[in-house]
Ligand SMILES: Nc1ncnc2c1ncn2[C@@H]1O[C@H](COP(=O)(O)OP(=O)(O)O)[C@@H](O)[C@H]1O
């Protein structure tokens with residue numbers, strides 16, 4: 001009996017069922033991401049070396065590297081980078097600390113929400129760089145006006161994300177905490193803050209890009225020193241290789257910024 | 273000491289701005305070392321009542337009070353959705369209430385480990401809730417509630433999100449633990465067998481409005497209730513409660 005079933009199934013055509021969504025799980029080798037970047041750089045080098053475009057407009061990557069080394073050894077990069085770092089770190093720190101605090105308060109206290117949230121949302125859409133002339137008039141052309149503009153640009157995405165993070169904390173967790181004896185302050189500290197942390201980090205990451213953009217714009221408008229003014233300066237002089245060095249450093253700065261935030265996120269949100 | 277629920281009424285305003293009476297004139301009390309189960313069809317106001325007793329919702333009128341107690345009463349609560357803090361490890365969750373009561377680190381460690389052992393989670397003390405199965409999460413939730421050694425333990429359908437096998441095991445475990453701790457308990461469920469299995473007294477609620485239909489003393493020993501010996505009596509209680517609820521449950525189904 002068994003045999004006959006086997007035989008008939010062999011005689012008829014077999015249709016083996018295969019996983020038709022296997023492509024969803026497809027793994028790529030670890031070096032794949034580098035291939036694209038390296039390929040692009042090589043192509044760029046080739047085009048520049050073969051003289052397809054004037055080196056005046058597009059210097060080869062190798063030229064940019066050697067120029068960068070020169071600028072590093074003569075101290076030009078260090079002085080501009082440290083000026084920029086000071087501004088962005090100060091501005092970012094101020095903006096995010098205030099952003100988180102205000103976001104927590106607006107999210108937790110109903111009265112503060114009713115008063116503050118309309119204010120936040122009416123200022124939020126203003127392109128912050130438009131306020132730079134005003135801040136220069138109020139605060140002078142020194143560091144303070146630039147730090148303030150960056151802080152302001154960081155403040156808003158952080159406030160808004162913190163606020164919605166607080167609103168998204170499961171009310172059941174608050175109920176549990178209160179039942180186990182938590183005071184209001186401890187509810188904020190031990191439930192609301194950690195519960196909102198993932199959203200807060202989303203805001204901090206968003207703000208990192210904004211802060212870099214505002215840094216460069218502010219420095220192009222009103223600074224003697226800094227990566228933004230350096231880039232603008234060499235642009236005006238048409239020294240493109242040095243301009244490119246500035247751009248490269250800015251992109252490395254952005255990259256580092258993101259890496260640090262990712263690292264910090266892993267440290268502070270180990271439960272995810 | 274006893275917990276008294278006196279003339280409690282709760283009205284809600286629903287989405288169409290109509291006033292809905294969720295609880296109508298609820299009166300009962302929970303004695304020391306008594307396990308009281310609220311049972312009723314879904315939507316009859318069980319959670320509402322439990323939240324009022326736990327101080328998480330104000331009644332429209334009426335009172336809930338502890339009678340014959342000196343200090344502020346301590347409460348422990350277990351929710352169906354476990355409500356563990358995702359950012360705290362199992363141990364940190366279990367000692368949360370102790371921490372809030374200002375217990376020393378040493379005390380926290382002793383008591384926390386004691387209750388982790390009791391619910392069989394000693395090996396998972398440093399895991400995050402996300403890493404636990406549904407049953408383990410509920411055990412952690414129970415340990416957290418027991419750790420404060422509450423004057424009243426509140427449980428809102430703690431096992432109804434679990435699969436049937438896990439639920440049966442957890443009911444047995446809960447009974448074992450309860451027999452050791454003998455805490456005054458208010459337990460909410462829609463599961464009649466569970467109610468008969470656990471309760472000293474079953475309070476049957478009806479719906480629209482939610483009110484007490486009947487209070488049934490379960491006159492069975494607090495162990496091995498579903499054994500050969502007691503099964504007939506057990507089933508008689510279950511049927512009695514089902515008859516009380518049946519009509520309401522059918523109506524609930526049609527809504
Ligand atoms: N916040 C609320 N607003 C309006 N109606 C509510 C609210 N909470 C509960 N209800 C209503 O009260 C009734 C009882 O709800 P609930 O206590 O959750 O029932 P159970 O826990 O027995 O399923 C339901 O009809 C529900 O719709």
Ligand SMILES: [Mg+2]
Nearest residue numbers: 318319320429
């Ligand atoms: Mg409920």
